[in-house]
Amino acid sequence: MANNLGQKIKRLRQEHNLTLKELSGKTDLSTGFLSQLERGLTTVAVDALERIAKALGVDITYFFAFPWKLHGEITRSYEKQLIQYDQGSHFINYLLSGNLDGKQLFPRQVELLPGGKKRNDVSLYSHKGEEFIYVVEGILSLVLKSGVHELFPGDCAHFSSEIPHNWINNTSRKVVLLVVNTPNPFEETLEKS
Known part of the structure; x- marks a missing residue:
């Protein structure tokens, strides 16, 4: 999952023609951390992922794949x-x-x-x-x-x-x-x- 997340971040960053250093400047996250995240070597807290999503122009839910329609009050x-x-x-x-x-x-x-x-x-x-x-x-x-x-x-x-x-x-x-x-x-x- 973490590697998939990292791949999505890297793809979006490259689509926006941003370097790791530029993304770092927009998110206040170190280039080393972002590099590890893109390679699936670390996890990210929700607040940091929100900053990354904002810098890349997407909503945080872009990074999560929900395989079914969310509905109902009961989860088994x-x-x-x-x-x-x-x-x-x-x-x-x-x-x-x-x-x-x-x-x-x-x-x-x-x-x-x-x-x-x-x-x-x-x-x-x-x-x-x-x-x-x-x-x-x-x-x-x-x-x-x-x-x-x-x-x-x-x-x-x-x-x-x-x-x-x-x-x-x-x-x-x-x-x-x-x-x-x-x-x-x-x-x-x-x-x-």
Whole structure:
């Protein structure tokens, strides 16, 4: 998935006759990061992807392929849509709603596999809105500006997404999270379609 995303970004950048340096200037993202992203070697946060989409003149939903028409209030466990898989960062992201049309919330199931980023490798990021995280399985290290917080199954965190944050799995077992963001980054596009 990450490589497909990177290929789409590179194709759009080249169609706009932009160099990596020029795209970097429009997005405030480093050329090294953008190069890794285009080659599928890293993942991107929603806020950074929004900046890339804006700089390339597309909506953020351009980068996601939804294979079925979104409808209905119920999403069965077997209908979860894989929206991001990055082998390099050991990160799997599933969409938990079959209907984002006009919705404020963006619910996801996130799986952090062992062997991903370590504490020293994590950079904090922020974006508009609020974030709610519920630990379903494993032990999550939630990194906030205030410090590192270990969250266990049943623990949760609710904070302004404008607070610099990130998360990591420092264990040898999978971490499964229920993550809900607001605002929904897909809301505007789905209302227009």
